Amino acid sequence: MSSTVSVFVSTQQPNQSAWKSSTAAILGEQGATIYLGENEADNIRKIQKAGRQLDSMGVKSVSLQGDGWDIERQWAFSNGFTDTLTKNQINWAGATEQLQQLRETAAWIRQLINLPPNEIYPESLANQVADKLTGIGGDAVTVRSVVGDELVAEGRMGIHTVGRASKRAPVMLVVDYNPSKNTDAPVDAVLIGKGITFDSGGYSIKSSEGMLAMKCDMGGAATVAGALVHAIQQGLQKRVQLVLCCAENLIDGSAYKLGDIITYKDGQTVEIVNTDAEGRLVLADGLIYAGEVNAPLIIDAATLTGAAQVAVGTEYNALFSVDDALAQSALKIADEQRELLWRLPLNQWHKDNCPSAFADTANSRPQKGGGAGGASNAAGFLLRFAPNNGAGWLHFDIAGAYNNSANGMWPAGATALGFRTIAATLLK
Known part of the structure; x- marks a missing residue:
């Protein structure tokens, strides 16, 4: 695993997985993928949980990759991927200045x-x-x-x-x-x-x-x-x-x-x-x-x-x-x-x-x-x-x-x- 973990969101559910369906983020060779459904409120919650999951696994740096990362989804991930001392690092998928400002104010x-x-x-x-x-x-x-x-x-x-x-x-x-x-x-x-x-x-x-x-x-x-x-x-x-x-x-x-x-x-x-x-x-x-x-x-x-x-x-x-x-x-x-x-x-x-x-x-x-x-x-x-x-x-x-x-x-x-x-x- 590289020093920075790539994180993707996808609306296509995995056909087979060794991970439990309740798991927020599933890890693979390319990084971590968060599989989303039709209800956006549920998606936002799952994305934040994925952030917590990765933090609890000891990940300290991520890069949000691919399509599907709007501002609110990125912000939800940020809220989860925050340790108590706010040392974790995020490379944003877009709207970098706005999100970094939000993250710094929250910190x-x-x-x-x-x-x-x-x-x-x-x-x-x-x-x-x-x-x-x-x-x-x-x-x-x-x-x-x-x-x-x-x-x-x-x-x-x-x-x-x-x-x-x-x-x-x-x-x-x-x-x-x-x-x-x-x-x-x-x-x-x-x-x-x-x-x-x-x-x-x-x-x-x-x-x-x-x-x-x-x-x-x-x-x-x-x-x-x-x-x-x-x-x-x-x-x-x-x-x-x-x-x-x-x-x-x-x-x-x-x-x-x-x-x-x-x-x-x-x-x-x-x-x-x-x-x-x-x-x-x-x-x-x-x-x-x-x-x-x-x-x-x-x-x-x-x-x-x-x-x-x-x-x-x-x-x-x-x-x-x-x-x-x-x-x-x-x-x-x-x-x-x-x-x-x-x-x-x-x-x-x-x-x-x-x-x-x-x-x-x-x-x-x-x-x-x-x-x-x-x-x-x-x-x-x-x-x-x-x-x-x-x-x-x-x-x-x-x-x-x-x-x-x-x-x-x-x-x-x-x-x-x-x-x-x-x-x-x-x-x-």
Whole structure:
């Protein structure tokens, strides 16, 4: 076998084969062949599985050969043929620049999420994202970081409350991409990302097993940052602001406790009944900010609830919105981008599903996992803070952001699933 393995796709099924029919890629003298059927969705899935198969066999370099390799098929193979550290090499069959750009952006997102928590913390996350976007957007990008007690001065009480127990200060990062460079230009969209760089659960502490992967709890921040990178590379001409809500949810004598009440900048009060339901607390500050700049489109992304993963598994992301037209548009875009997305229930009355006798709302229900409908109730909490009663707002609970171990579709670690859909929504 040469140092680079040739990979072909074919619609002609082999007459005889020593390989099982369920095998994604069959190896022969010329290289590997992926035999496709009539259903393109099934083909895309099989191609990604073939990429995983070759990676698991130790192949580190491939060349996609022959006819039949359109962009989406090549991208599916790329997603599968990616080891955790993104060292594998692909010689593309066409659209090389576009695909290489996509692969590099996805690798950057995955790298951020996969970094150990001793390397990625609120200020380092903010700095890496700011440097990346400044490098991509040049003088069209301005950056502002609100750090530590500055958050209190600006009324960003959710981020400060969650992050104040860590020696590493919480941060609210605002990146303003303004291609017109007109300071009076309206903000067309705000992207908001949950940037919990490590989540111990706080005093509602997680088990050791449940805590192991919690470096990935900033997956929402990495995903929306990568989406903006990709949109800019694709020629985005709208003014878009990126807001990352960054904190470590740790424990010391100053940590927030069960029964504490947070008063937000908009006057809403929240009773803490679960310190492990912290993501919604920091995102609330981002949603309030989006209302302050009057953005007509608001998209947030977060590894928010285990309930969303229970509902849709790890191969889909979950979508919530009370704006039906916008939600349907997002689902259509996700289908075009070959990213699996499923809409889960959200109504205005979900805002009241976490009642409190002592505040306007609690941050969860005092039950394991937030009780029945936990993902919708978490989205309902966010809806309280979304401007215009949720018109123009999309919430992505990115259940598919991270895998604890390799599977038939993805390597261990981050997937970057969702960034293409969000970028395409901005570009529409």
